[in-house]
Amino acid sequence: MDNLSIVLLNFNGRKHLETFLPSVVTHSGQHEIYVVDNGSTDDSVEFVKSTYPQIKLILFKENYGFCGGYNKAIPLIESQYVVLLNTDVEVTANWTEPILKTFREQAEVKAIQPKILSYHDKKKFEYAGAAGGYIDLMGYPFCRGRIFESLEADQKQYSDSAKIFWASGSCLFIHRQTYIDLGGLDEDFFAHMEEIDLCWRLWNAGGEVRYCPDSTVYHLGGGTLDKSKPKKTYLNFRNGLSLLVKNEPLKHLFWKLPLRILLDWTALLKFSVQSGPQHGLAILHAHLSTLLSLPHTLSKRNRGSKNSTNIPIYKKFIAWQYFVKGYKHFSQLRWRAD
Incomplete structure (x- = not known):
């Protein structure tokens, strides 16, 4: 029998726990459920204790963040x-069950993501994960069912079990020992793309990540940082560069990193006009931070990939396909990862 634990990280999340825990308890009776509390100051821990005594609690005295928790x-x-x-x-x-079945039948698969639809519009894919994540030649992330801001309706077009590059951290199934062996989530990322980094390291270590269409969840999303905040822009651009520095083969990194910075400068102009100069400054701050922390980030690099020819990276520029060619749907890319 497969041994699975469901682990929810909480910080002052009484409202979310009250809304979403009932579905987890109802549909997960055969598995252990843990709520890990990051030093909450509201009554969320008391709520779990009194309402769901069967749930196991792991209590920390301070907030270690998403990765640290x-x-x-x-x-x-x-x-x-x-x-x-x-x-x-x-x-x-x-x-x-469909996800555990995949783990049983495919030993090389170490992480899996279900179909993630929007909680607010259950006929559409959700931004953070959709039907599985990928990155393009320059390390920009996108999903089956979501490219940049274009979200597709779920019309069963992604009903195949596919090899994906990254699984969303909102609902990430992973082999526990693999998680530990890889060192877990990189706490330097703080928020945004930490699961992409983990999955890239997993691929480099010889494992695989897959999407399972027979499992469906609905994600509210948008709870970490408002996209209107310059801090979110900073983290997205800084962490995008960190992804490359940590994981890209050195022979490619020497030309990709400078080109990626130039491409980001194009985005800087766009962000400054559309969202305000503070977002352009956030991108400059991200570049400066990346350069200052370069020795530290390089020290975390994997010393060699066991899986370099098998990693499902889109070998074209997703921005060109989207903004120039007008491809808004994943199917228009005419690309399969396996």
Whole structure:
């Protein structure tokens, strides 16, 4: 029997727990459920204790953030698999079994993502994950079902079990020992793209990541940082560069990093006009931070990929396909990862 634990990280999230925990409890009765609390000051811990006594609690005295909270909690759990589940996710009947079946049948698969639809519009894919994530030649992320701001309606067009580059951190099933062996989520990322980095390291270590269409969840999303905030722009651009520095083969990094910075400068002009000069300054800050932390980031590089020819990276520029060719749907790219 597969041994799975469902792990929700909480910080002052009483409202989300009250809304979304009922579906998790109803549809996950055969699995252990953990709520990991990052030093909450509201009554969310008391709510869980009184309403769901069957849920196990891991309590920290301070807020270690998304990455740190999971990194400290996962080693305390003794199951074969864990699912990192956001507290703003509604799950559905039989959501775990198809994924566990994939783990059983494909030993090389170490992480899996279900179909992620929008909680607000359940006929559309959700931004952070959709039907599985990819990156392009320059490390820009996109999804089956979502390219930049274009979200597709779910018309069963992604009903195949596919090899993907990254699985969304909002609902990430992963082999627990693999998570530990990889060092967990990189706490230097703070927020945004930390799961992409983890999955890239997983691929480099010889594992695989897949999308499972037979499991569906609904994600509220947008709870970490408002996209109108310059801090979000800063993190997106800084972490995008960190992804390349940490994981890209050196023979490609020497030309990709300078080109990526030039491409970001194009985005800087666009952001400054559309969102305000503070967002352009946030991109400059991201570049400066990347350069200053370059020795530290380089020290975290993997010393060699065991899987370099098998990693599903889109070998074209997604921005060119989207903004110039007008391809708004993943199917228009005419590309398959496997």
